[in-house]
Amino acid sequence: MTLKEFFRSTLGSRCGDLVLVAFSGGPDSTALLAGLAGVAPGLSLQLHAAHLDHGLDPDSGRRALGARRLAGAIGVPLTLERLSSRGDRGDERAADDCAAHERCGRDGPEAWARRRRYAFLERLADELGARFIATAHHADDQAETVLLRLLFGSGIEGLAAIRPRRGRLVRPLLGLRRSQLLASLAGSHLEPVTDPTNAELVTPRNHVRHRLLPSLASGDPRIVDRLCRLAAAARRAGGRIDRLLGAHLNPGSPDPMRGVAIDRAAFDALPAVLLPHALAFLHRLVGAPYPAAASARGELERQIGEQKRRGGGRIGCDCGGGWRWESDSAWFRLVRCKSSAVDFTYTWRGTGRDG
Numbered sequence: 001m002t003l004k005e006f007f008r009s010t011l012g013s014r015c016g017d018l019v020l021v022a023f024s025g026g027p028d029s030t031a032l033l034a035g036l037a038g039v040a041p042g043l044s045l046q047l048h049a050a051h052l053d054h055g056l057d058p059d060s061g062r063r064a065l066g067a068r069r070l071a072g073a074i075g076v077p078l079t080l081e082r083l084s085s086r087g088d089r090g091d092e093r094a095a096d097d098c099a100a101h102e103r104c105g106r107d108g109p110e111a112w113a114r115r116r117r118y119a120f121l122e123r124l125a126d127e128l129g130a131r132f133i134a135t136a137h138h139a140d141d142q143a144e145t146v147l148l149r150l151l152f153g154s155g156i157e158g159l160a161a162i163r164p165r166r167g168r169l170v171r172p173l174l175g176l177r178r179s180q181l182l183a184s185l186a187g188s189h190l191e192p193v194t195d196p197t198n199a200e201l202v203t204p205r206n207h208v209r210h211r212l213l214p215s216l217a218s219g220d221p222r223i224v225d226r227l228c229r230l231a232a233a234a235r236r237a238g239g240r241i242d243r244l245l246g247a248h249l250n251p252g253s254p255d256p257m258r259g260v261a262i263d264r265a266a267f268d269a270l271p272a273v274l275l276p277h278a279l280a281f282l283h284r285l286v287g288a289p290y291p292a293a294a295s296a297r298g299e300l301e302r303q304i305g306e307q308k309r310r311g312g313g314r315i316g317c318d319c320g321g322g323w324r325w326e327s328d329s330a331w332f333r334l335v336r337c338k339s340s341a342v343d344f345t346y347t348w349r350g351t352g353r354d355g
Contacts, residue, residue, distance in 0.1 A: 004039045006172040016044055020130040022121055023049035023078065025067030025193040028136035030074075031181035032173055034190060036134065037074050048128055052120045053082040054113045057197055066193035068350075073190060078350065079124055083116065110203055118289065119322065125168065137162050137171045140178040143227035144208045151204070156241070157280050157291055159234035167256060167287020177224065238277075245274070245281045254285035259323070259335035267332040275301070279325075282334045289321035300325055 007019075021036060023029045033049055040047055049071045053064040064080055071078035121133050142162050149158040164174050173181065185192070201207045216223045249267065254260040260282055270278055276297065283290035296319045303315040304327070316326045324337040 002039075003035050003172050004043060006170075007039070007043050007045065016046065017132065018046040018048060018128060018130040019132045019134050020121060020125045020128060021047060021049045021076070022117070022133065022135045023051050023067055023071060024136075024195070025051065025063055025070050026136075026195060026198075027185065027192040028138060028141075028173070028178070028181055030070055030190055030192040031184050032134060032136040033071065033076055034074050034188060035184065036172075037076055047076045048130065049076045049078040050121055050124050051078060051080045052117050053080065054116060055083050056109060056113060059196060063193045063195060070190060070192065081120060081124075110205070115289075115321070122322075131168060133169045135169065135171055136173055136181075138173045138176050138178055138181060139224055139228050140209075140213075142174060142231055143224040144205055144213060146227040146231050147208050147212060148204060151208075155276070156234050156238050157277065159231060160238050161231040161234070163235065166284060169287065241274075241277050242281050242284070245278055249278065249281075251282065251285060256287045257336065259288075259333055260285050261331045261333045264327060264330055264332050267327075279319075279334075283323070286334060288319075288323045288334060292319040296320060296325075 019036065019040075021029070021033050023033055033047070036045070036047055039045075049067075051064055051067040051071075053060050055061075061082075064082065068078055068080055124130075125133050145161040146159060149161060162171060162174060164171055197203075198206060199210070201210060213223070220226070248270070249262045251260050251262050262282070267278065276291065279292060279297065279300075280290045282288075283292070296317060300315075300317045300319075303317060307313055307315050307327070312329050314326070314328045316324060318324050318337065319334075322336055324335050326333045326335055
């Protein structure tokens with residue numbers, strides 16, 4: 001499916017829709033931004049690029065400037081935001097947060113950076129009034145994600161991997177291979193920036209990308225297609241579970257800005273094995289991040305058990321990404337909450353052109 005078909009048929013975009021494009025300046029996001037710039041006039045789409053400089057390595061500033069130059073060459077306005085430099089109080093908090101996650105195994109700096117990036121994109125999309133947030137995930141990313149979920153152990157939710165759409169977050173390149181994106185840039189005179197950290201094999205995804213997947217492909221050249229089909233099959237199975245959960249829970253008027261509420265008795269009637277599916281279902285309804293950490297689910301279960309022993313009362317549990325689970329005897333809710341710890345940033349906005 002082409003970019004134009006994706007936005008016209010799948011999303012039914014309206015005249016004047018604003019698309020916020022996650023833009024690292026690498027080959028994938030450059031192909032996405034250039035491709036969208038080519039089809040946007042015919043679809044009456046407005047584009048705005050967004051780059052978050054995490055400041056986690058000495059090269060990040062160079063990549064940010066490169067992204068700014070590329071956005072200018074493509075002709076799309078860019079918001080560039082940088083987390084505070086080391087030594088600022090805000091960055092000390094961010095660095096401590098990153099170090100804490102690093103001690104948690106696979107949920108290390110990469111996951112920390114991803115959370116900050118998506119929080120930045122959601123906040124900027126709210127500020128700009130963007131209907132969609134587009135990322136450059138493609139078929140090779142999908143295959144890598146399925147392999148990672150298999151390696152770490154996963155159920156249907158995990159095997160569904162990267163979804164084409166989640167709330168206003170869309171991945172219009174998910175059906176294309178990385179080689180196709182690189183080919184689309186040939187002759188464009190656009191020179192994407194390179195991220196040296198993508199070659200560090202200590203990161204699980206990089207190990208899968210550079211070692212495991214090529215090794216599997218040497219024995220089965222269609223391994224990427226097969227893994228993508230597995231993700232699609234898991235999504236279909238998950239969709240069936242969602243339909244059954246929807247009929248049972250009957251969620252009322254999900255609101256991406258406020259949340260969703262369901263009858264507590266219906267929630268309690270679910271078998272324990274379906275609790276993670278039910279929580280993920282509610283998160284998808286409002287576009288909240290999921291799956292929630294196992295520790296958060298464990299805390300929720302503990303509070304529910306304590307609530308039942310007390311014979312009532314209210315409970316609440318943060319579940320990540322600015323969202324919170326709350327419940328009383330009548331309702332179970334997924335609601336937005338405000339974080340008390342916000343990283344200090346500075347922001348640059350412009351057309352992307354130097355000067």
